Amino acid sequence: xxxLACLMAGCGSVRLAYNNVPTFGTWWLNSYLDFDDSQSxxxxxxxxxxxxxHRTQLPEMAGLLQRAQALAAQEHLPxxxxxxxxxDVQRQLxxxxxxxxxxxAQLVRSLTPAQLQHLETKYSKTNEDFRKEWLELSPDxxxxxxxxxxxxxxxxxYGRLSTxxxxxxxxxxxxxxxxxxxxxxxxxxxxxxxxxxxxxLAGEQTTPEQAERALRGLFAxxxxxxxxxxxxxxxxxxxxxxxxxxxxHDTTTAAQRDNAVxxxxxxxxxxxxxxxxx
Numbered sequence: 280x281x282x283l284a285c286l287m288a289g290c291g292s293v294r295l296a297y298n299n300v301p302t303f304g305t306w307w308l309n310s311y312l313d314f315d316d317s318q319s320x321x322x323x324x325x326x327x328x329x330x331x332x333h334r335t336q337l338p339e340m341a342g343l344l345q346r347a348q349a350l351a352a353q354e355h356l357p358x359x360x361x362x363x364x365x366x367d368v369q370r371q372l373x374x375x376x377x378x379x380x381x382x383x384a385q386l387v388r389s390l391t392p393a394q395l396q397h398l399e400t401k402y403s404k405t406n407e408d409f410r411k412e413w414l415e416l417s418p419d420x421x422x423x424x425x426x427x428x429x430x431x432x433x434x435x436x437y438g439r440l441s442t443x444x445x446x447x448x449x450x451x452x453x454x455x456x457x458x459x460x461x462x463x464x465x466x467x468x469x470x471x472x473x474x475x476x477x478x479x480l481a482g483e484q485t486t487p488e489q490a491e492r493a494l495r496g497l498f499a500x501x502x503x504x505x506x507x508x509x510x511x512x513x514x515x516x517x518x519x520x521x522x523x524x525x526x527x528h529d530t531t532t533a534a535q536r537d538n539a540v541x542x543x544x545x546x547x548x549x550x551x552x553x554x555x556x557x
Contacts, residue, residue, distance in 0.1 A: 293549040298556070301326040313397040318389060325382030332378055336371065337554035343367050344547040351436075351528075351539040358518075358525040365517055369502070376498040384490035390481040395474065402470045409466065413459035421459070426452045433527060436542050437535040444530055451523045456515055465509045472500055 305323045
């Protein structure tokens with residue numbers, strides 16, 4: 280839910296984005312599955328209901344942001360404390376998946392072979408886009424692109440970084456284990472898993488309970504890949520991110536840390552305001 284909100288507004292206007300999730304989510308999912316009018320209406324209603332439940336979770340997320348503010352204010356940030364926040368977010372994503380299962384189960388049972396073919400075609404297009412965006416880049420261009428994105432994220436919170444801090448970020452990017460080929464392989468696995476699962480459920484030949492169980496397994500495999508090598512890779516990426524953040528944070532000035540705290544305070548205010556709109 281919040282990921283959609285941030286994608287819509289680059290996390291620049293969380294309240295506006297979040298309040299439009301039912302409409303945007305329906306439009307986005309429709310681009311993958313080409314819903315008919317009745318399916319679109321049902322999906323929009325389900326997303327609105329899910330959003331209302333999720334508002335009850337926003338105070339907990341606001342509390343997480345308070346913890347993040349306390350960490351951002353520290354001169355020294357241990358990497359394990361940064362990763363603890365990641366663990367909390369992952370648990371919240373698992374809760375969101377669980378609450379989405381009943382509505383999703385009803386929807387997938389109504390899917391037609393033509394809609395599943397539309398999904399497969401959409402996957403092919405996104406795979407081609409990913410290949411052009413990441414896999415066709417030379418190593419130098421890949422590093423430069425990742426450095427630019429990392430710099431944007433860091434300066435979004437801390438403000439402008441010094442020459443020395445930018446050099447530190449570049450060294451971190453150069454030393455990173457990030458491999459778009461591994462990410463693409465996992466994307467392809469998830470796509471095939473999704474298509475196989477949805478094809479087994481479409482046409483209402485299964486009960487809602489059976490559909491929920493199947494989707495629960497699918498969502499679990501999204502959160503944690505059944506591929507051992509990819510799980511290790513994903514965990515390594517998280518650890519590198521936490522360590523990189525900790526190292527960068529330890530170089531920040533008081534003004535930069537204050538900027539990060541204020542940014543997190545603004546998000547906390549957004550979440551508490553959204554929670555009050557039940």
